Amino acid sequence: MKRPGKVGLTLSAPYIIYALTFVVFPLLFSIYLIFHRWDGMSAPVWIGMKNLDRLVSDSLFYQSLLNTLQFLVIQIPLQIFFALIFAVTLNSIKVLRSFFRAVYFMPVVVSGVVVTIVWLQLYSFDNGILNNMLTQVGLPPLPWLVSTSLAMPSIAIMATWKNVGLYTVMFLAGLQSVPEEYYEAATIDGASAVRKFFRITVPLLAPTMTLVVILSTINGFSLFVEPFVMTGGGPLNATLSSVLYIYNQAFSFGHLGYASALGFVFAIIILVAVLVQRKFLETE
Amino acid sequence: MKRNLSSLVTYFFLAVFAAGFLYPFLWMLSGSFKPDFDVMKLSLLSSHFTLGNYALVFSRIPIVRAFFNSLIVAMAVTGSVVVFGGIVGYSLAKIKWKGSRYLTVFLLFTMTLPFQLTLIPLYTMVVKFGLTDNLLGLILPNMMTALSIIMFRQFFVSIPDSLIEAARMDGCSELKLIFKVVMPLSKPAVMTVAIITFLTSWNDVLWPLIVIRNQNLMTLPQLITVFVLGGEAESHLGAELAASTMLAVPILLLYMFFQRYFIQSFISSGVKG
Numbered sequence: 001m002k003r004p005g006k007v008g009l010t011l012s013a014p015y016i017i018y019a020l021t022f023v024v025f026p027l028l029f030s031i032y033l034i035f036h037r038w039d040g041m042s043a044p045v046w047i048g049m050k051n052l053d054r055l056v057s058d059s060l061f062y063q064s065l066l067n068t069l070q071f072l073v074i075q076i077p078l079q080i081f082f083a084l085i086f087a088v089t090l091n092s093i094k095v096l097r098s099f100f101r102a103v104y105f106m107p108v109v110v111s112g113v114v115v116t117i118v119w120l121q122l123y124s125f126d127n128g129i130l131n132n133m134l135t136q137v138g139l140p141p142l143p144w145l146v147s148t149s150l151a152m153p154s155i156a157i158m159a160t161w162k163n164v165g166l167y168t169v170m171f172l173a174g175l176q177s178v179p180e181e182y183y184e185a186a187t188i189d190g191a192s193a194v195r196k197f198f199r200i201t202v203p204l205l206a207p208t209m210t211l212v213v214i215l216s217t218i219n220g221f222s223l224f225v226e227p228f229v230m231t232g233g234g235p236l237n238a239t240l241s242s243v244l245y246i247y248n249q250a251f252s253f254g255h256l257g258y259a260s261a262l263g264f265v266f267a268i269i270i271l272v273a274v275l276v277q278r279k280f281l282e283t284e
Numbered sequence: 285m286k287r288n289l290s291s292l293v294t295y296f297f298l299a300v301f302a303a304g305f306l307y308p309f310l311w312m313l314s315g316s317f318k319p320d321f322d323v324m325k326l327s328l329l330s331s332h333f334t335l336g337n338y339a340l341v342f343s344r345i346p347i348v349r350a351f352f353n354s355l356i357v358a359m360a361v362t363g364s365v366v367v368f369g370g371i372v373g374y375s376l377a378k379i380k381w382k383g384s385r386y387l388t389v390f391l392l393f394t395m396t397l398p399f400q401l402t403l404i405p406l407y408t409m410v411v412k413f414g415l416t417d418n419l420l421g422l423i424l425p426n427m428m429t430a431l432s433i434i435m436f437r438q439f440f441v442s443i444p445d446s447l448i449e450a451a452r453m454d455g456c457s458e459l460k461l462i463f464k465v466v467m468p469l470s471k472p473a474v475m476t477v478a479i480i481t482f483l484t485s486w487n488d489v490l491w492p493l494i495v496i497r498n499q500n501l502m503t504l505p506q507l508i509t510v511f512v513l514g515g516e517a518e519s520h521l522g523a524e525l526a527a528s529t530m531l532a533v534p535i536l537l538l539y540m541f542f543q544r545y546f547i548q549s550f551i552s553s554g555v556k557g
Binding site for chain 1: 291294295297298301302304305306308309311312315323324326368371372374375376379380381382383384387390394396397398399400401402403404405406407408409411424425427428433458483486487489490493494505508509512513521524525527528531532535536539543544546547550551
């Protein structure tokens with residue numbers, strides 16, 4: 001080729017233009033907005049650190065952060081537990097394996113809006129199917145979405161139902177790369193099934209597990225449509241997620257500067273969380 | 285004997301959970317054909333079959349338009365992401381030029397950026413460009429993704445250089461080389477990028493809610509969200525379920541035919557749709 005430098009640059013040019021417009025500029029603009037008050041119409045007003053001052057004393061900011069943490073603390077272990085069980089079980093069968101895999105994965109491809117609308121009815125207090133089932137076996141109905149302490153766990157259970165298929169197929173792919181000889185050797189040495197699971201399977205799936213934890217974390221911080229449709233962030237802000245709070249500040253109250261500052265701080269929190277998880281989970 | 289019993293238990297276990305994943309969808313489907321007073325029952329069967337729920341949806345909201353809006357946006361975004369992903373990925377994998385290292389590092393860096401960072405600034409840009417209430421406002425900011433470029437790059441690296449040199453000797457231009465030689469050899473990568481991009485675009489709700497206010501320009505998931513929340517469904521459960529069935533069915537049909545590719549795409553891209 002005559003001038004590789006020129007050809008390379010020309011072919012990459014569309015992305016460079018795209019990235020300058022839709023990545024670099026918004027990034028710089030978000031930093032600019034942190035220090036301004038702006039309703040989106042009149043000129044932005046320089047207010048120094050006021051957005052950040054407001055943020056550190058904003059109880060709803062902490063509430064949305066705690067809600068996200070609550071979501072993650074429930075969802076991550078639940079997801080890993082079920083995904084591991086499903087993957088190990090699926091790995092042990094031959095007949096119908098791809099059928100079951102396809103069924104378990106189905107909620108992953110369907111829109112969150114569909115899942116949320118359906119589960120909203122399942123969770124209904126007065127005549128929802130879950131409560132009907134509970135009362136039929138003589139148990140009291142549960143206030144799934146109407147109690148402050150149960151609403152976020154309910155959303156976390158629904159999210160687990162939606163996403164567990166993804167993590168199941170990831171674990172399954174990981175399991176299929178474990179050499180059969182490991183298990184054979186362990187069997188000869190007289191290791192029990194439980195011992196094999198914890199000594200061979202779990203350590204070899206560790207990289208997948210790290211990925212699952214990181215993806216779940218990013219996912220939890222992206223939670224939006226579920227509380228938006230199901231609860232509107234209620235009751236009493238118990239399901240106000242970080243993205244829902246940004247959305248409300250920007251589009252319900254018109255505080256674009258403040259919403260941008262919130263987005264910036266949440267992004268930093270996500271980046272730090274992911275870095276910490278990488279560090280702790282990958283050195284093991 | 286013992287072996288048969290344990291495999292029976294295994295299949296029973298798997299079947300119970302399979303029912304748990306399937307039942308809500310079947311309940312939605314059957315509920316969309318039931319009158320409201322029958323919807324909340326556990327049973328999937330009803331003696332009162334009705335198309336009234338669908339009729340109500342069609343009369344209240346422009347759902348056919350929304351379907352085509354979603355289709356236009358998802359196809360435009362997918363086409364663009366694949367084409368530009370291929371071109372840029374090729375320039376990083378197969379052309380030795382100074383900037384390629386920096387660009388790769390930059391791409392990996394942008395992949396780590398949470399979308400919350402640029403959500404509001406992007407919105408203000410779309411407003412400035414006059415692209416609110418315009419499908420271009422949904423397409424332009426999503427025309428390229430770092431993930432797709434990196435995935436193409438990774439795949440192209442394994443294509444032998446000798447093949448590319450040979451095509452160049454034959455007087456093949458670089459663009460022709462990409463689309464006639466490199467991309468056809470990379471069908472798995474093209475499939476993965478196309479499926480993930482299409483699904484992400486089709487299922488996105490947040491960005492359309494921000495950019496589109498005119499009902500005639502809304503995407504399908506957005507219109508249905510607004511239908512359920514905005515009171516136009518008037519809490520007709522059957523109608524809400526009919527609307528969500530219409531949102532789920534196109535993707536589920538695709539999924540039925542391309543199930544293996546869907547699952548493989550998610551595994552190899554490690555992202556969530």
